[in-house]
């Protein structure tokens with residue numbers, strides 16, 4: 001008997017837990033910074049509404065209809081499309097290998113904050129903490145291991161007692177603390193510059209690369225394209241209103257991304273850092289914000305706990321993609337499936353951490369293994385998976401069957417005609433156009 005979520009709220013929190021993660025707190029602010037600010041934010045919001053919400057609906061509908069893992073979902077409808085499900089499972093290994101590396105960094109930062117060594121406004125000292133971590137293979141491996149173990153322990157406990165239970169309390173606390181930190185950041189002198197940067201668009205900054213980055217960021221942030229939402233949808237009972245969930249999850253996720261932007265970017269300006277700093281942005285600037293507030297160390301500790309929570313509620317959804325494949329298709333027990341999948345991710349993930357440290361330069365073309373995983377996850381894998389999903393639902397499953405599934409919980413899907421046109425024509429064409437740019441950029445980075 002397949003386990004179900006205990007309630008709609010349980011599902012929404014778990015799915016929002018999957019969506020809200022390092023993509024919001026760490027990646028979104030620095031990606032905004034590297035792509036010119038306000039115009040990127042505006043494009044991002046547009047994409048969430050036009051592509052993100054319709055595809056969220058597509059994914060959870062596919063999951064609930066088939067009640068199977070991503071692999072089984074495609075296979076059960078048309079065997080020839082099994083490869084898309086297989087792609088999802090393979091992606092989950094690569095993305096989690098990358099994600100757990102950064103998850104490890106957040107654990108290390110939590111420890112540093114706990115020992116009182118993090119909170120300072122001295123930007124050189126902050127840069128040194130980050131650099132020291134990056135050049136310490138021992139620390140990188142140790143913290144990544146802990147992160148993966150925590151992920152595995154939750155997934156071992158199953159849907160209700162594991163994923164739903166932990167997502168519920170971790171997500172609720174995350175919201176409260178993020179708001180407190182944002183208020184502090186916004187009241188710093190000089191923060192207005194940051195707010196302007198986030199919300200006043202300069203369209204001269206928009207290039208095809210910016211569009212590609214916005215789309216990649218959106219799929220990553222909404223956990224769409226490799227099967228997390230299909231998998232979570234497969235644990236939904238037939239009573240649940242899918243429309244409501246498909247709108248709520250992206251709205252919550254996007255709100256957290258914007259709040260994280262508001263917590264981090266104004267502080268970057270207030271302390272004279274560069275918003276285009278890149279992946280180290282959250283790790284180098286936020287401690288300076290904490291240093292400027294009363295009880296800063298306490299806030300820093302709490303903040304990093306919450307980043308860890310956000311990261312773990314996402315990583316469990318990635319692991320669940322692979323675990324549910326083994327449970328459904330290979331008839332493995334949940335325990336065995338979790339051990340096997342975590343093992344594979346570990347073997348892929350440790351070299352990624354090491355490739356950063358400079359001691360073991362593992363490169364593929366011109367990219368370190370870590371950068372390769374990062375580029376693949378942010379720009380290629382999820383976008384490709386999402387492209388296949390729209391074609392599949394638009395032309396193989398057919399919108400009318402998906403609509404019947406949505407309406408089976410006695411609701412009327414008023415926007416069904418618009419949604420059908422979107423999944424059949426608009427989204428595949430739009431995603432494909434941007435995807436070509438993604439592949440071009442990716443191969444350029446790899447070989448030039």
Ligand code: PFF
Pocket residue numbers: 018019020021022023024095219220221222223224226227228229314315317318
């Ligand atoms: N949405 C997560 C984040 O923003 O951190 C990352 C993620 C989770 C991506 C699950 C893909 C996925 F299937």
